[in-house]
Amino acid sequence: MPSPRPHIILIDGKSGVGKTRLAVRVAGTLDATLVHLDDAYHGWGGLATGRDAVNETVLAPLARGLSGRFRAWDWVGDGAGEIVDVRPADVVVVEGCGVSTQQSRALASTVLWVECDEAVRMSRLFDRDQDAFVDHYDSWEAQVNDHIAQNDPIGTATVVVRT
Numbered sequence: 001m002p003s004p005r006p007h008i009i010l011i012d013g014k015s016g017v018g019k020t021r022l023a024v025r026v027a028g029t030l031d032a033t034l035v036h037l038d039d040a041y042h043g044w045g046g047l048a049t050g051r052d053a054v055n056e057t058v059l060a061p062l063a064r065g066l067s068g069r070f071r072a073w074d075w076v077g078d079g080a081g082e083i084v085d086v087r088p089a090d091v092v093v094v095e096g097c098g099v100s101t102q103q104s105r106a107l108a109s110t111v112l113w114v115e116c117d118e119a120v121r122m123s124r125l126f127d128r129d130q131d132a133f134v135d136h137y138d139s140w141e142a143q144v145n146d147h148i149a150q151n152d153p154i155g156t157a158t159v160v161v162r163t
Helices: 019-030 047-063 102-107 118-151
Strands: 007-013 033-036 068-074 079-086 091-095 110-115 159-162
Touching: 007 019, 007 047, 007 102, 019 033, 019 091, 019 110, 047 068, 047 091, 047 102, 047 118
Parallel strands: 007 091, 007 110, 033 091, 110 159
Antiparallel strands: 068 079
16 A cells, blocks of 8 residues: 655755755755755756656655656766665655756645855855866756746745755
8 A cells, every 4th residue: 555645845946056955954854755866867968857757757656655766877977877766755855956847846745946146156066066067067057047947946936945
């Protein structure tokens, strides 16, 4: 018999705003299962592909009380990685750029948009991603901006958080 529907929390925002840090704290406080979209993106050009796969194969089953799964991305090998199983839980937190779409919001209980000062965001990105960030920033930022234009994650958020 499936578990009851979990409380699903989506945490969206641009790269470097503090989504992961917030998600780790929320998940730890609530003893929640945590899914990072960074593990599912299909490389630097795969925001939508990875996000949509998680919506279909993780969020949809979890919302029905069933296990979900996705294929992780091997960032070093630049290809498909291991299968990641996501078991049902009372609370599930899914964080990453692009996570808030019409489909995912229909399955979620709470949706957060995270933002911060642009200079702080850029500093965090350079510190964290270094050369990889420089090489892929423009194409990644374009994907994130397309997501914002198409899905309105800011206007549809339950809560906007400034870090």
